[in-house]
Amino acid sequence: MTDDLFVAGTTGDPADPADGPAGGVRTAARVAETSEGAQELLERPATPPAELRRELGAVLRLPEGGVLDPGDIDVERRDDETMIINMGPQHPSTHGVLRLMLELDGETVLRTKPVIGYLHTGMEKTGEELTYVQGATNVTRMDYLSPLNNELVFSLATEALLDVELPPRAVWIRMLMSELQRVSSHLMWMATNGMDLGSTSMMIYGFREREMVLTFFEKATGLRMNHNYIRPGGVAADLPDGWEDDVEVICETVLARTYEYDELLTGQPIFRERTEGIGNLSAEEALALSATGPILRSTGVPWDLRRTMPYLAYDQLDFDVIVGTYGDNFDRYSIRLNEIRESIRIIRQVAERMPPGDYRVQDRKVTPPPRARIDESMEALIHHFKVFTEGFRVPEGEVYVAIESPRGELGCLLVSDGTSKPYRMHIRGPSFVNLQTVPLLLRGGLIADAVAVVSSVDPVMGEVDR
Amino acid sequence: MTALLPEVPSAPGRHAAEVAFPDREHYAAQVAAYRDAGFELCADLCAVDYLTHPGRHLPDGVEPERFEVVVNLLSLSQKRRVRVRVQVPESDPVVDSVVGIYPGADAMEREAYDLMGIVFRGHPDLTRILMPEDWEGHPLRKDYGVGRVPVQFKEAPGPR
Numbered sequence: 001m002t003d004d005l006f007v008a009g010t011t012g013d014p015a016d017p018a019d020g021p022a023g024g025v026r027t028a029a030r031v032a033e034t035s036e037g038a039q040e041l042l043e044r045p046a047t048p049p050a051e052l053r054r055e056l057g058a059v060l061r062l063p064e065g066g067v068l069d070p071g072d073i074d075v076e077r078r079d080d081e082t083m084i085i086n087m088g089p090q091h092p093s094t095h096g097v098l099r100l101m102l103e104l105d106g107e108t109v110l111r112t113k114p115v116i117g118y119l120h121t122g123m124e125k126t127g128e129e130l131t132y133v134q135g136a137t138n139v140t141r142m143d144y145l146s147p148l149n150n151e152l153v154f155s156l157a158t159e160a161l162l163d164v165e166l167p168p169r170a171v172w173i174r175m176l177m178s179e180l181q182r183v184s185s186h187l188m189w190m191a192t193n194g195m196d197l198g199s200t201s202m203m204i205y206g207f208r209e210r211e212m213v214l215t216f217f218e219k220a221t222g223l224r225m226n227h228n229y230i231r232p233g234g235v236a237a238d239l240p241d242g243w244e245d246d247v248e249v250i251c252e253t254v255l256a257r258t259y260e261y262d263e264l265l266t267g268q269p270i271f272r273e274r275t276e277g278i279g280n281l282s283a284e285e286a287l288a289l290s291a292t293g294p295i296l297r298s299t300g301v302p303w304d305l306r307r308t309m310p311y312l313a314y315d316q317l318d319f320d321v322i323v324g325t326y327g328d329n330f331d332r333y334s335i336r337l338n339e340i341r342e343s344i345r346i347i348r349q350v351a352e353r354m355p356p357g358d359y360r361v362q363d364r365k366v367t368p369p370p371r372a373r374i375d376e377s378m379e380a381l382i383h384h385f386k387v388f389t390e391g392f393r394v395p396e397g398e399v400y401v402a403i404e405s406p407r408g409e410l411g412c413l414l415v416s417d418g419t420s421k422p423y424r425m426h427i428r429g430p431s432f433v434n435l436q437t438v439p440l441l442l443r444g445g446l447i448a449d450a451v452a453v454v455s456s457v458d459p460v461m462g463e464v465d466r
Numbered sequence: 467m468t469a470l471l472p473e474v475p476s477a478p479g480r481h482a483a484e485v486a487f488p489d490r491e492h493y494a495a496q497v498a499a500y501r502d503a504g505f506e507l508c509a510d511l512c513a514v515d516y517l518t519h520p521g522r523h524l525p526d527g528v529e530p531e532r533f534e535v536v537v538n539l540l541s542l543s544q545k546r547r548v549r550v551r552v553q554v555p556e557s558d559p560v561v562d563s564v565v566g567i568y569p570g571a572d573a574m575e576r577e578a579y580d581l582m583g584i585v586f587r588g589h590p591d592l593t594r595i596l597m598p599e600d601w602e603g604h605p606l607r608k609d610y611g612v613g614r615v616p617v618q619f620k621e622a623p624g625p626r
Contacts, residue, residue: 039593039594039595039599048590048591051590051591116595116596117594117595117596117597117598120596120597122605124581124606125605125606287506287507287542288568288569288570289569289570290507290508290509290568290570290571290574291570292507292509301542303542308542308545309545309547396522396523398522398536399483400483400510400536400538400547400549402509402547409509409540411509411510411538413510413512413536413538415514415519417518417519417520417522418520423514423519424514424515426510426512426514426536428509428510428512428538432573432577433570433573433574435573436569436570436572436573465596466596
């Protein structure tokens with residue numbers, strides 16, 4: 001880890017023995033090149049008091065006073081004992097290109113500031129240039145660990161503006177894929193979390209199981225990731241022949257393996273030492289910081305949009321919402337592990353009750369006609385051509401739709417001006433918002449736990465930066 | 467409380483939402499009123515640029531302006547969502563920050579400032595969050611030229 005810790009405090013200091021005059025110039029030039037200016041964590045004297053309080057733990061700004069009295073904070077502290085260091089953006093444990101600037105006193109973290117934007121590709125702007133038909137290929141690349149959920153929220157928002165009613169099979173296929181995605185996303189999290197805590201076996205196991213799900217996705221959608229499978233109007237294709245068997249094999253295997261993870265991690269003393277009581281969060285703090293998903297549930301708030309504000313047909317299914325008690329790393333771990341089991345319960349119910357019928361709306365203005373029809377019907381040819389060149393027009397309006405992604409509330413605000421392209425498409429990425437809890441979770445903890453805490457928040461940088 | 471909620475259905479069917487249109491002066495007070503009315507969580511905050519929009523439906527008495535800040539609030543206890551839309555003029559794109567009311571709006575307001583150029587008065591650290599610090603312009607604005615600069619390294623020639 002030390003290889004990636006670049007000490008900003010020694011920059012260009014000629015008195016520094018490790019950093020001669022020539023070296024100092026070079027370092028200063030390098031710092032100037034990579035500097036993000038005011039986006040970075042500054043020395044205490046250079047930081048405005050309001051910002052300093054925020055960096056010391058954002059919940060300080062709670063109107064009720066919060067857990068920490070602002071008066072207790074030593075804003076004036078100017079001693080030489082603290083050090084500002086950089087973690088990332090290319091640290092192997094930061095799950096992409098997250099850069100954390102930390103102020104340390106010895107090994108204790110005092111302040112944290114996440115610096116993001118290294119993966120910003122302007123996808124919201126791109127979304128305004130693409131038709132609603134093409135839009136799903138864009139949003140699917142945001143949260144690359146659960147692409148189907150991104151497609152789902154975009155499609156639901158488009159359909160809300162179009163006011164189309166989906167055939168039941170399309171709804172249930174979407175639920176099946178969405179839950180499989182949750183399993184794969186949580187497995188991926190188990191893998192990377194294991195790796196961050198030094199359990200390389202878990203890393204291998206998590207990826208191995210996730211691969212089963214991805215293989216099924218490849219069979220059903222044609223791609224392992226970034227599927228463009230869930231589209232406005234339904235899904236791109238019906239499930240492949242024999243999907244019931246594939247899904248049952250996945251359910252059986254993954255469910256059995258979750259009990260192996262229990263043996264490997266849950267009861268293991270070293271793992272518990274590293275996770276219990278680390279990165280604590282209270283329900284008030286989580287709500288104030290707009291945290292959702294497993295982070296909010298770990299504090300004991302039973303908020304899961306699938307249950308509390310059901311979309312698709314989740315109100316017809318039987319499943320439990322997993323909540324924690326202490327809001328620490330271990331709770332977030334157990335929530336995700338148990339959500340895999342709950343998702344498998346849902347998948348089995350969906351597989352059992354999968355209704356027959358169309359997998360997409362039979363409205364030729366929204367979905368293209370079947371391939372066979374194009375050869376025999378001029379009208380079908382025209383519709384096919386129109387859908388894929390011009391797209392379909394969506395009535396003017398504005399809608400906000402939210403679903404429960406593996407990381408929390410994934411929202412889409414869609415503004416239409418009546419043309420075939422979104423006027424404004426805003427995605428509320430749960431990782432982006434949840435990342436705000438990191439300064440609070442890290443405060444007062446050890447630098448060695450920083451990696452574990454960031455991992456337990458489960459940020460996906462593609463979604464943070466969009 | 468209901469007097470503050472003009473029911474403007476902005477989408478048909480079950481996605482119809484409660485939308486409030488406060489003016490700029492009363493925006494923060496309105497958001498605070500919602501927080502006190504049990505909306506515990508600020509789910510989302512973003513800005514929309516209506517420069518090239520042919521015309522939108524607004525209730526009587528709301529003067530359309532170029533920008534609009536859209537805040538989505540969520541009440542966990544009542545299982546309700548409400549959307550607050552405030553008009554922000556182009557000549558003076560300033561609006562009160564709600565960070566003091568919902569600390570979670572922090573990163574979202576920075577994003578709206580970065581990408582749309584809305585200034586949130588009272589925000590403790592209103593800096594760019596996604597774009598580089600020395601970036602010029604606000605990319606999500608409708609009059610922002612796209613595709614002019616091939617690369618964004620600092621040594622790249624040409625105007626940004």
